[in-house]
């Protein structure tokens with residue numbers, strides 16, 4: 001049975017990004033009849049920020065990386081901060097073994113205040129996923145603050161994109177993985 005793990009890169013609580021991750025994770029979990037967990041960067045922010053070594057990780061980080069490695073489907077989401085994805089989310093991936101996620105499938109998502117940075121998810125998160133040899137769904141999800149009301153996702157258009165991205169992920173999960181060149 002496929003395992004699903006979502007990662008929310010926001011530093012705040014409550015968080016629209018986390019709400020979006022929960023939405024995608026719930027949809028995928030229902031479709032795949034699979035268990036799901038969420039890694040919330042806000043909850044490990046202090047320990048993550050003070051970790052600079054590639055080994056001897058603190059327990060919270062080792063547990064998060066173990067969850068990621070055991071997953072088949074990842075939901076990787078970040079708020080846009082200063083025209084990019086969150087720096088601490090990058091640090092989380094910077095500390096990770098480049099071979100750890102080879103062949104996994106991911107749905108990419110971001111939240112932001114404006115239209116201007118919607119392509120962060122395609123130009124930045126997708127290149128990060130490619131580095132790790134992750135297969136990403138062609139449909140990515142970008143939700144603006146106006147698409148939430150009181151930290152609830154209230155946009156039908158985003159709900160539809162979530163449904164489409166999950167269907168694409170189910171398709172990718174059925175494929176047999178070819179040989180992959182790891183960076």
Ligand SMILES: Cc1cc2nc3c(=O)[nH]c(=O)nc-3n(C[C@H](O)[C@H](O)[C@H](O)COP(=O)(O)O)c2cc1C
Nearest residue numbers: 010012015016017079080081082083111112113114
């Ligand atoms: C430090 C900071 C920088 C931000 N920079 C941008 C930005 O460059 N472009 C944008 O569209 N939104 C920007 N935003 C808005 C957030 O991306 C947006 O409010 C997002 O929904 C926050 O997600 P969260 O509720 O999960 O924290 C910024 C917010 C913060 C706190």
